Amino acid sequence: MSAQQPTRRTVTLALDMVGDDERRARIAWSRLLEPGRERPRHDSSALAAAIEQDGHVLAWQRLCAGDLDRAESARARVAEVDVDAEIDRVRRIGARTLIPGDEEWPSALDHPSVAPHLIYVRGAGRLDLLARRSVAVVGSRASSGYGEAVAREIGNGLTRAGWSVVSGAAFGIDAAAHHGGLTGEQGCVAVLPCGPDRIYPASHARLIDAVSREGVVITELATGMTAQRHRFLSRNRIIAGLSRAVVVVEAGLRSGSLNTAGWAESMHIPVAAVPGPVTSMASAGCNEWIAAGRAQLVVDAGDVIRLAGHIGEIDGEEVERLGPARSADVLTQHQRRVHDLLRVRKETTVGELASALLMPVEEILAQLGVLSVQGWAVQGEFGGWLRGEGR
Structure with a gap:
């Protein structure tokens, strides 16, 4: 049985509304047609093809008039x-909409493989500025401690060097990358698989x-709109398209993060992967992509910046500071975790550190005491702690 078609009055109201x-x-x-692009080189639907050909305004007028083929359900x-x-x-x-032509619209979203109807934005940053120097850091939700530590380190190193971290705010590697990125001086971009009025996952509010x-x-x-499987896959193209490189930190052979890497590959965006133990299934996808030459091997933020940056844009001294030779390598693992969460201008409380690191307050205080003596942490005027550069 065919869907009931709109009345003449309904059509008139729909036309006047736009x-x-x-x-x-x-x-x-955006209320009527989801992109539906779950994988690279996915064919557009008839409606999407009409929008690409006629533009959103004329396509809407044609839809209302019944002048589009295979559009009865949408009409x-x-x-x-x-x-x-x-x-x-x-x-x-407290959100806003961005469309092509807006000052804040990033040109990267104009790529035919990405091309959303519009973008809903919440936050104090400017998407166009964040997208100019951005790297996607993605990986498995079922991550290991190794993977999360590497993701935090890369996220922190990128934002300290003036690059933004793009990810999906999911469990595992995504969250670790964002946590690392938030400790730096540059903002992050979180791309959600749901409407702007919802949070997914809810526990990551x-x-x-x-x-x-x-x-x-x-x-x-x-x-x-709620988070559903096809929406995760479709949103991956935006994560890839907004980035100058995509880094997969940890991924199994069938990980969704390899879908993001596939989108990047199809758009000729550099793909990198962090190698893992050959015995770890959590790194099997990364190791396979590296072995096949589809991803470049990276181990830290310096490697990623060298891959993502254009010639003449990278400060050699800055990359060296992010590499293995930096003096912060003298810190123990626990000291480094505390230091990475400290910020240069904004104080972080002991309670916030304990909550983020899942460590007892007493342990945090002990680590801060050592870091303070060595100049890696400085107590602020309001009782919180700031990042130091060491002595």
Whole structure:
């Protein structure tokens, strides 16, 4: 049985609701048509092809008029779209919409493989500025301590060098990369597989809020949309497209993070991987991509910056400081974990350190005492702690 088609009055209201406004047309389509791109070289649907050919405004007009082939189901849902209500929902959650032509719109999102209807943004950062020097750091949700430590180190090294970390805020490697990135001087970008009014995973609400305070949290999905498997895969193309390189820290043979690497590969964006033990299934995907020559082997932020940076853009002294020879290598593992979470300008409390590192307060105080003597930590005027550069 065919879907009930809209009445003439419904069509008129739908046309008037959008008019000739590009932003309103894109908002309307975001409520009606998900990108549906789950893997590289995925064929566009008939509706997506019509939008690519005619643009969002004309395609909306043609849809309402019944002038698009294989669009009966979409046309039947036109009455469900309320652009004004969506704009109000976005405003109430403190988000904003970005479309091509906006000052904050990154040109990377214009790539045909990425090309969302629009991007919903929450946060104090500017997406265009963060995307100019950005690296995606992704990996398995079922990560090991080794993988998480490497992801934190790479995330911290990148943001200390003025690069932003792009990831998905998921469990495991994504979260570790964001945690490392938040300890540096540059913001992070978290790309969610749900609407801007939702948090996924819910237990990462504090992490995602932290990202939004100095970076941005973005999604292409309209309000109310929940995280589902196909949305994870589709969002991976945005993570890859926004980045100058994609680094896979830990991934099994069938890990979703290799889907992100596949998107990068299809867009000719450099792919790197961190090697792991040959006995570890958590690193099997990384090791396989390195062996096949599909990913360049990297071990730290310096390697990643050399891969992602253009000629003349990298400060050789800066890369050397991030490499194995830096004097901070004299720190023990626990001291380094505490030091990596300290910031140069913003004080971090002992309680925040204990919570982030899952360590007793007494242990944190002991490590801070040693770091303070060595100049790696400085107590601030409000009782918190700041990062030092050592003596």
